[in-house]
Amino acid sequence: MSDKNNKIPFQEDNYTHNINRNNERKLDRRGFMKTLVGAAGVFAVSSLPWGAVAAKELMGLGDKEYPNKKIIDVKSIAIGDSTDFKFPGDHDDAILIRLSENKYVSYQNACTHLRCPVFWVKEEGEMICPCHHGKFDVNTGAPTAGPPRRPLPEIEVKVENGAVYAVRVKRYEV
Known part of the structure; x- marks a missing residue:
C-alpha cells in the first residue's frame, strides 16, 4: 500500500x-x-x-372615530328600501335600511359566519345570507337562523341636513 x-x-x-x-x-x-x-x-x-x-x-376600537360619510339623501330612499355603501374604508361593504319615517339601521353586510354578503329582503323583512341560509334580525343585527353565531357589526348613523351619514362602527360586546 x-x-x-x-x-x-x-x-x-x-x-x-x-x-x-x-x-x-x-x-x-x-x-x-x-x-x-x-x-x-x-x-x-x-x-x-x-x-x-x-x-x-x-x-380602542370601540371609540375609534371615522370622518362622517354621507350615505344617501333622505328623499332618495323610501321606507322599507335599502342601499349599499362603503364604510369605514373603501373595501368595507355596508348596508343601510330605512325602517320607518325616522328610523334607519345600518350594518356591515359581511356575514359573521364566513363573510358572505348579507342582503335585505323587503318582502320578508329579513336580512339574509344566501351562502348558508343565515338570517339576521333587522332591528338588532342578531342572528335568528343558520350557522352565524355573532351579530352583524352595527354602523351608527345620523340624519342631518336631509341626508343620512355613517358615523362609527359599533363593536358588539362578547
Missing part, C-alpha cells in the same frame, strides 16, 4: 467527520431541551411589545 491511499480526505480538526475527537461538541437530550426552552423564552419575550401594541389597538 502506498502512503497516498492512507491519507485522510478531509481536515483532521473538522468536527463533522472526526467522531473520535475528545473535544467533540455534544448535544444530548437535556442540552437539546435547554436550547429549545431558551429559544421559546427568547421568542416569547421578543413578542411582548407587539402583543402590547395589538392589545392597545383592540381596546
Whole structure:
C-alpha cells in the first residue's frame, strides 16, 4: 500500500467527520431541551411589545372615530328600501335600511359566519345570507337562523341636513 491511499480526505480538526475527537461538541437530550426552552423564552419575550401594541389597538376600537360619510339623501330612499355603501374604508361593504319615517339601521353586510354578503329582503323583512341560509334580525343585527353565531357589526348613523351619514362602527360586546 502506498502512503497516498492512507491519507485522510478531509481536515483532521473538522468536527463533522472526526467522531473520535475528545473535544467533540455534544448535544444530548437535556442540552437539546435547554436550547429549545431558551429559544421559546427568547421568542416569547421578543413578542411582548407587539402583543402590547395589538392589545392597545383592540381596546380602542370601540371609540375609534371615522370622518362622517354621507350615505344617501333622505328623499332618495323610501321606507322599507335599502342601499349599499362603503364604510369605514373603501373595501368595507355596508348596508343601510330605512325602517320607518325616522328610523334607519345600518350594518356591515359581511356575514359573521364566513363573510358572505348579507342582503335585505323587503318582502320578508329579513336580512339574509344566501351562502348558508343565515338570517339576521333587522332591528338588532342578531342572528335568528343558520350557522352565524355573532351579530352583524352595527354602523351608527345620523340624519342631518336631509341626508343620512355613517358615523362609527359599533363593536358588539362578547
